[in-house]
Amino acid sequence: MLWCYSLCLILSCYLLLIGLSLIIIGVYFITYDIVIFVEYELFMFNGSQFIMTLLFDWMSLIFMGFVLFISSMIIYYSKEYMYGDSFLDRFIILVLMFVFSMMFMIISPNLISILVGWDGLGLVSYCLVIYYQNIKSFNSGMITALSNRVGDSMLLMSIAWLFSYGSWNYFMYIDFFSFNYDVGLISLLIVIAAMTKSAQIPFSPWLPAAMAAPTPVSSLVHSSTLVTAGVYLLIRFNPLYVNSLLVTFLLFISLITMFMSGFCANFEFDLKSIVALSTLSQLGLMMSVLAFGYIYLAFFHLLTHALFKALLFMCSGVIIHSFKDCQDIRYLGNMFNQMPLTCICFVIASLCLCGMPFLSGFYSKDLMLDIYSMGYINMFSYFLFYFSTGLTVSYSFRLIYYLVIKDFSFYSYHNISDESWIMLKGMFIMVIFSIFGGSMLSWLLFPTPILLFMPLNLKIMVLFVCMLGGWLGYILNKFDLFNLMFLYLYNSVGLFFGNMWFMPYITIKFPYFSLLFGYDLVKSSDYGWFEYFGGQGLLILLKFMSLYNQKIQNSVFNIFFIIISFWFILLMFM
Known part of the structure; x- marks a missing residue:
């Protein structure tokens, strides 16, 4: 077992070094606008070349660097979180397969190789969700696998339709697609595939169900790997759908997903489910920005969200461990006295999620809200977007209230403290990147300063909505009004929204x-x-005719003798 813990440390160091190196190379690529396209011939059969293609540009390199960096922290975190697990080596191998499947999908400009990475994510995620091997995890794994199979089938059909263009290397000619029937159908299939992987309505239930996996897996899945695969696919295929009616469809679905997840998180009491619903809300935010056509802004929020969401799940794992695997937030409270370091990390991650000024989430979320205010959009979508942003702040402050401010509600005799130093070290590194990552990324991805001139009321409205959402999240839970609403309206509204x-x-x-x-x-x-009218009926008919024919053939000598006798009698009389 000791070699497994040493393996965790070695792997995390290697992945950290490779991830940081890839980020630095990606910065070099974005500075000098470099794109490297690699083709490698695997083999030739009957004059047909089977070529492996890889795409290295600043987007793929920086995203791979972030995936490897977060994976290194999570593997190091797993060294203590999974301590005593009999199958730690199996767990580490599955996590590595999961990460490599994601990286294979990131650098693929070919739909077939994308499908290989896409299917790898789906299969390994099923193995990780059912890791604890009980009825709940089996059911959750089946929902996850079957929901993602819909996206796999859509990708397979888009591969079949792309066959008419002569190549699956969409990256070569994606800017030259004319919007005819084939392209419209391919773009529809790609959008539905991305919706399944990023859990948009009606494929949302698999995302909270995947919480049956160990918390390090949840941290990896919800930050930078599985759920972001759909967003990354739409970023790459943006020219296909940006000028079509699919934009309106995608905008509507993403806003409804964002609103639904934010509202449900305010009624939820399971700690991991609340964080999972917050991921769903942020995915809806990214999808809605993609529908507007701002792919670099969506990618920017994808990276910043990966940092603080991984930290949020890591803090949740420490809390669940300390509270003897209890995930109900009603048992928490006044934890700052017992776990001050974990509480600080959790509060910083939650404030990043809210878009607190000068934390990492602020730089992307504030820019998104400003873009929405400046865009041509109807009042319903505008209201839904701002209301969902307020709900995000509301459930974040609700979590902070239940974690830090509320009275302690766990056992009288307990052993809760910040003694998990290995997990805390990984969390401290993520805290530093969660604080400074947004500003550094904004300087790197947008080297030209973005200057927005907006009316004062629109600019203040962002701050007003966030403050109102935070105040409601605190006041309604302090006086237990959310719980009273849930109890009184349980048979109608509460059950529906919860x-x-x-x-x-x-x-x-x-x-x-x-x-x-x-x-x-x-x-x-x-x-x-x-x-009756098919196989069995035909069998009975043939059997009857065969028996009748056999009966005739068995009695043919008797029939022949009778005929000869009649013939002789006829000759005698004649």
């Missing part, structure tokens, strides 16, 4: 009723009338 608009039930029950209908259909048709 269960993601019944989408988990639909996701589970719809396949059940479909399977039940299929069983009845097979029983009545395939095993019933089709058998």
Whole structure:
């Protein structure tokens, strides 16, 4: 077992060095506008070349660097979080396979190689979700795998449609696509595939269900790997759909997802589920910005979100460990006395999520809100976007209230303290990057200063919405008004909003009723009338005719003798 812990330390150091090196190379690429396209011939068969293609530009290199950096911190964090696990080596191998699948998808300009990385993410995520091997994790893993299979089938169909263009290297000619029927269908398939991976409505229930995985896996999945694959795919395929009606569809779906997840997080009591719903809210935010056509701004928020969301899950893991695997936030409270370092990290990550000025989330979220205010958008979408932003601040301050301010509600005898030094070291490094990462990225990705002239009321409205959301999140939970609303309206509003608009039930029950209908259909048709008029009926008919023919052939001598006798009698009389 000791060699596994040494392996965690060595792997985390290697991944950290490679990740930081890739980030530095990506900065060099963006400075000098360098793009490297690598083609490697695997083999040739009957004059057909099978070529492996790789794309290295500033976007892929910086994203790979962030994935490896966060993975190194999480593997180092897992050294203590998974301490005593009998299958730690299996866990580390699965995490590495997960990271390499994501990296393979990032550097692929070819749809087939993208599908290989995409499927790798889906299969390894299933293995990680069912890691604890109980009924809940098995069900969650099945929901995750089947939801992602929809996206896999969409990618397969888009590969089949791209066959008419002569190559799957979409990167070569994506700027020259004319918007005809083929391109419209391919772009629709790509958008639906991205919606499944990034858990947009109606594919949202798998994201909170994937919380059955160990917390380090949740931290990796929700920060920089699985859920961001759909956003990254849409960034790469942006010219396909940016001037079509799909933009309106994507904007509507993303805003509804953002609103639904923010509202449900205010009614949720499971710590990991709240953080998962916050990821869903941020994914809706990125998708809505992509629908506007600002791909670099969405990529900027993707990177900053990866930093503080990984930190948020790491803090949640420490809290769950300390509270004897209890995830209910109602048992927390006044933890600053027992776990001050973890509480500081958690509060900083939550403030980054809110967009607190001069933290990493501020630089991307404030710019997104300003872009929305300056864009041509209807009032409903504008209100929904700002209201969802206020809900984000509301559930973040709700978490801070339950964690730090509320009275302690756990066991009288407890052993809660900041003694997990290995986990704390990884969290401290993530805190530094969560504070300074946004400003550094804004200087690197946008070297020209962005100057926005806006009316004072629009600029102040961002601050007003955030302050109002934070105040409501604190006041409503301090006086238990959210809980009273939930209890009094449980049979109508509370049950609806607290269960993601019944989408988990639909996701589970719809396949059940479909399977039940299929069983009845097979029983009545395939095993019933089709058998009677088909195979079984034909068998009975042929069997009857065969027996009749056999009976005739068995009695042919008797028939022949009778005929000869009649013939002789006829001759005698004639």
